[in-house]
Amino acid sequence: MxxxxxxxxxxxxxxxxxxxxVLPYRTPEILKSTSLISHVCKDNHISKVMVITDFTVHQLGILNRMCEHLDHHSIEYVIYDKTVANPTSDNVEDARNLYLSSNCQALIGFGGGSSMDCAKAVGARLARCKKPLSKMEGILKIWKKLPLLICVPTTAGTGSETTLAAVIVDSKTRHKYAINDFYLIPDYAVLDPKPTLSxxxxxxxxxxxxxxxxxxxxxxxxxxxxxxxxxxxxxxxxxxxxxxxxxxxxxxxxxxxxxxxxxxxxxxxxxxxxxxxxxxxxxxxxxxxxxxxxxxxxxxxxxxxxxxxxxxxxxxxxxxxxxxxxxxxxxxxxxxxxxxxxxxxxxxxxxxxxxxxxxxxxxxxxxxxxxxxxxxxxxxxxxxxxxxxxxxxxxxxxxx
Incomplete structure (x- = not known):
């Protein structure tokens, strides 16, 4: 160089x-079980959530335990399970549209880093509805609070449940880029080992x-x-x-x-x-x-x-x-x-x-x-x- x-x-x-x-770093509140998510929703007066995951996690039934608790507490949920490895801008827009049409109030990223990053990016697009995702590349491009965001890692690796970053692939150009903003740090991180067993x-x-x-x-x-x-x-x-x-x-x-x-x-x-x-x-x-x-x-x-x-x-x-x-x-x-x-x-x-x-x-x-x-x-x-x-x-x- x-x-x-x-x-x-x-x-x-x-x-x-x-x-x-002096930067506003914060850490998510840690939950040790997915069963506690329903209590978080109740405490925050949330009656309907969107769960963003991938097809495999959904099909293996890894969501079932959490969903049973949501049902028990009369909290509705919509599942978007089309997230791909290296989530794309199309994933984000599809999930965002489903969130809006279903009148959801909060986001749950459930899966590996791809699902959690997709959930973060959906939150960013909900917060800045007039700003294209591609314009959020880099640092501090959001500057607006996201809907309540809960991340449940099913892998012990990405750390996305605590970071200020979301990594997205542009569906047209295949350019992979990071969005970094303090508002992307999840509100809650669920460190429950049971979803990782499969x-x-x-x-x-x-x-x-x-x-x-x-x-x-x-x-x-x-x-x-x-x-x-x-x-x-x-x-x-x-x-x-x-x-x-x-x-x-x-x-x-x-x-x-x-x-x-x-x-x-x-x-x-x-x-x-x-x-x-x-x-x-x-x-x-x-x-x-x-x-x-x-x-x-x-x-x-x-x-x-x-x-x-x-x-x-x-x-x-x-x-x-x-x-x-x-x-x-x-x-x-x-x-x-x-x-x-x-x-x-x-x-x-x-x-x-x-x-x-x-x-x-x-x-x-x-x-x-x-x-x-x-x-x-x-x-x-x-x-x-x-x-x-x-x-x-x-x-x-x-x-x-």
Missing amino acids: NTFKKIYCRIFQNCFKLVIP LPPFITACTGMDALTHAIEAYIGNSTTKKTREYALKATKLIFENIYKVYEDGNDLEARSNMLDAAYYAGHAFTVSYVGYVHAIAHSLGGKYNIAHGLANATLLDVVLKQYGDSVYKKLYEMALYCGICNAKDSYKVGAERFIEQITLMKKYFGISSTFSELKKSDIHELALYADHEANPLYPVPVLWDVKELEKVYDLVVED
């Missing part, structure tokens, strides 16, 4: 870091590594705070201690609860401290090829960390030391290398490749442009890369 652009990016990031203490092992692993990516990128960036560093470390340790358990035993409720806590901590950490090039590259691949976000992050994580080189050695050493992966006598380099090695071993254990079969060399320049547009100047990354430097990362993960 040329010197002038580097200076611009760092000034932008430093200014943003300086105002972090998650297949491979998706459990990918979403867990998604949360790990959030924690690591938040920690190694240049806009951390004492609290976000603490949350990132807690999340990372919980993931290393529990991800293999939930992969091997899908019915381990304690381990699944720990993973939900980890995803929540990691989500809060990156909401304040942001992410990095793993996410920027993953979003470009998800938009272009519809690759699941958790899988994209898991594939890229160790690759990007290696490319950062010695700029992240000290921070990765600190994470390794906290998680018991190295000891205090090790050098920063040794600690960092051991930490990255554990991620590589994790990928191999879960059967996650280090390349993308979908990725075409002819698309790399276009994808790198998207990643550069997303990351620079917003993401406070350890090392700044331009389009050409980003292309080198894509080259490392393309199949020969």
Whole structure:
């Protein structure tokens, strides 16, 4: 990256870091069971809600327990179950129209990050009915309160139940972009392990590594705070201690609860401290090829960390030391290398490749442009890369 652009990016990031203490960050109120949602609705005088989910979650009956409680308390609900992986602007508009025609009063995002992001974006379009979704890309473009928003994660990964972000794919251009605004932070986050029980092992692993990516990128960036560093470390340790358990035993409720806590901590950490090039590259691949976000992050994580080189050695050493992966006598380099090695071993254990079969060399320049547009100047990354430097990362993960 040329010197002038580097200076611009760092000034932008430093200014943003300086105002972090005065920005209106908040955390959702945590509920530990979906049975409590009906009480929230009653307390807020809500008689009809829209549930935004996907077809699989609906068909597997994962909504049933919550819906039984809503029925018991005479709260009506409408279900939109057409959300796709990497939710599209068409999903958002279809759900919004159903919400309005059904006279709903609140939103429940029930599922993985896609369903929760779709629910957030629907809320944004309801709040700013005259503003197209594409005009909300970036930061602080909503500035208006959404309807009551409750998020119920069925995966322990995205952290969308606590973040100020929603990631959407433009249905026409396939451009994947993030909307970031404090009004997108959900009012309630339901960290109930029971809806996660039906998650297949491979998706459990990918979403867990998604949360790990959030924690690591938040920690190694240049806009951390004492609290976000603490949350990132807690999340990372919980993931290393529990991800293999939930992969091997899908019915381990304690381990699944720990993973939900980890995803929540990691989500809060990156909401304040942001992410990095793993996410920027993953979003470009998800938009272009519809690759699941958790899988994209898991594939890229160790690759990007290696490319950062010695700029992240000290921070990765600190994470390794906290998680018991190295000891205090090790050098920063040794600690960092051991930490990255554990991620590589994790990928191999879960059967996650280090390349993308979908990725075409002819698309790399276009994808790198998207990643550069997303990351620079917003993401406070350890090392700044331009389009050409980003292309080198894509080259490392393309199949020969």
